[in-house]
């Protein structure tokens with residue numbers, strides 16, 4: 756039993772049940788979202804197997820237009836949630852609100868999708884999870900790396916080791932959110948340095964937007980010996 760056996764502890768537990776991070780209603784103990792909010796999360800049903808971009812059902816047999824023209828440096832990407840309300844709020848809360856515990860809710864979504872795809876024979880388990888690193892300066896500002904928090908929960912859930920020490924950011928890059936697609940690529944090009952990469956790592960991030968960051972990291976992991984690269988994110992914009 757996690758709660759205190761003292762009478763005071765029992766009273767406090769009864770008065771303060773676990774609250775849902777979205778609707779503030781009661782949530783099952785130890786869960787960040789209530790069952791209703793979790794069921795209502797916007798999920799992506801059909802996506803490009805290469806970059807996880809949502810596709811119409813009619814396109815589902817192939818790659819998205821962009822990957823067909825110029826495939827990314829990673830081989831397979833998975834992102835169960837659409838970057839719409841309320842996923843955007845959860846991700847902002849995780850990143851800027853210091854609510855690191857939201858990582859568990861998002862990690863649960865990734866792990867569930869990984870299991871689904873593995874059962875359907877669409878995915879082979881990676882050797883290790885490598886979270887997208889923050890520059891030490893940004894890590895000091897934020898106090899934690901949201902990608903690493905997510906990776907730790909996913910790794911624990913699926914029994915895959917997490918190796919954050921493999922890659923680091925060598926440059927303090929600008930925040931990507933206000934940059935154009937082209938600027939994003941230039942901003943992160945050569946920003947990562949990786950060593951002793953496993954053969955089949957999965958890069959883990961909270962959200963993949965244009966894919967520029969994970970592509971730059973995939974290039975660094977390939978240079979360090981990785982042969983087949985997955986990208987796992989909670990959401991794809």
Ligand SMILES: [Zn+2]
Nearest residue numbers: 775778789792
């Ligand atoms: Zn709720």
Ligand SMILES: [Zn+2]
Nearest residue numbers: 803806819822
């Ligand atoms: Zn694609």
